[in-house]
Amino acid sequence: MDAAVFHGERDVRIEEVPDPELEAPGDAIVRITHTAVCGSDLWFYRGEHDYPTPGRVGHEPMGVVEAVGEDVTSVRPGDRVLAPFAISCGECEFCRKGLYTSCVEEAGWAGEHDGAQGEMVRCPFADGTLVRVPDRYADDDDVLESLLPLTDVMCTGHHAAVSAGVDAGATAVVVGDGAVGLCGVLAAQRLGAERIVAVGHHEDRLAVAESFGATETVSARGEEAIDAVLDITNGGANHVLECVGAESSWDTALDVARPGGTVGYVGVPAGVEDAEFLGTAFSNNVGLEGGVAPVRAYVEDLMADVLQGTLDPSPVFTKTVDLDGVPEGYRAMDERDAIKVLVEV
């Protein structure tokens, strides 16, 4: 089978790799039909995070079950499934409380497991990891494209909104206009926020934010962005979604939080070396909640909304490639030619 393999900075290739096989009774083999390139893939792609070379890549799998181990009870061959970026046993203390990303098995796609950007994956802990798409939607391409973001970015944006305490009538500020930030807008709108200020610096992405429910947009950085948001919110918002993870966005998020408010953060902290934001949080009693999104805890609720037609994050996909086009997908993401790339395997 073919799969995308990372060989070093800005070097992703499609290569032949061994077909996966069932290795444990809880495994499933999934033939990938849809996957994506993630903003967080850019960290290793740009050489900013360590990553094994050669290494399988991709962590947003959707496909059809090919085979299951003898202990698997929740899916059967032929089922349409998707999986979060974190593999989870479903049975440990943390999985049971919904914190699937802290599963004691500590597994994710790629790394020691198969990457989702390929023709097939072995999914360990299939019962705890895979989510089945109801049969009536299993071959509806539009629905599948709308469900695919639930493997990561939609649930991650939702985690930001939930962590920030967004609820009906809230005023929320979303820092970041990448796919996660846009999904944060969508999540805030879904949770009933009355006012959503999207902060970014790409007009095309902020236009998507508006279509997702942003009531105001701010296209600026640093002090200019902060001043604009403080002006719009009359001194800051009680609910801020930090959807980038960079030092500057952390500073912005804290500076636009109203005293006593909460920053829900989901961007992988990258290059946040200065803890100055902590002084702002301290002085203003602004809570910092969030972290890596426990997608598995959210995906069924959000799937219900997608299936009934009230939630559609698919506009984050602005480019589609096939498996051979994955290297071009990385390039497009890296150069910001695309918000997010859909891969039809």
Add this chain to the structure above:
Amino acid sequence: MDAAVFHGERDVRIEEVPDPELEAPGDAIVRITHTAVCGSDLWFYRGEHDYPTPGRVGHEPMGVVEAVGEDVTSVRPGDRVLAPFAISCGECEFCRKGLYTSCVEEAGWAGEHDGAQGEMVRCPFADGTLVRVPDRYADDDDVLESLLPLTDVMCTGHHAAVSAGVDAGATAVVVGDGAVGLCGVLAAQRLGAERIVAVGHHEDRLAVAESFGATETVSARGEEAIDAVLDITNGGANHVLECVGAESSWDTALDVARPGGTVGYVGVPAGVEDAEFLGTAFSNNVGLEGGVAPVRAYVEDLMADVLQGTLDPSPVFTKTVDLDGVPEGYRAMDERDAIKVLVEV
């Protein structure tokens, strides 16, 4: 009148200063009878934080009202009162939601106002700031000594416990064995924690922690402390109180938090330059809640417990001086000869 005045690193002197006068209709003049030296006073004393020189010092006032402005309705001359370290108007958005430290008037003792380590202070916004001690306890020295920590450290420890989400049956870890950490233990016990692990490195202070309700103590630093706490808690606690504010204690606090748990922090961040703790918080979805304690929101509840005899933080005072002894009090705190110094003016 006499008052303590800061003149530079490790240089606090008792000097004659002008008597305070009523300046606004909401002011009160309070004759100080009891005050204290705070761990946070050591930051400027050691030259680690900027501070005006010469500058009045002290932010934990208790005394008797001498005079009030014409708009003051909540206290009268002769009333026994205490005040939090933050001055608050009591009427703005933030005061009304209990976040008195974010009062739009942004005032504290010392700085542009009088310091509590002196014979008298002018208290602006007396109705929003002063808390009256019921007459029957107004001259009971034991009660007054037990109430004095409510001006800062007891309410600050309580804020750590509340922010960390401590409730009945909880397992809590308290990082820091200073006066605030010890009060954090007392607060956690008061909130019903079943298991309280106190982490410090002074045997005498950890003994106080045990008398305050710590069920286990760890006398160690860094990795050794972390390993011991992880062992005791079988992988970390859901409720961690960060009561120091140093980089090492931040790292310890995050490393002993159970995934999905919360760190309640109240130590003024000092020297936290590396944001590495953020990666731990992100990976484990550990919330960071707290900040500068809105004492005014807690003091009445805690006072009720002190007055009925179920709460007594006074053992944090291990040395007593008079006003002339304030410089010696700073020295004793600086050299850790005392946990906290009581000043009987």
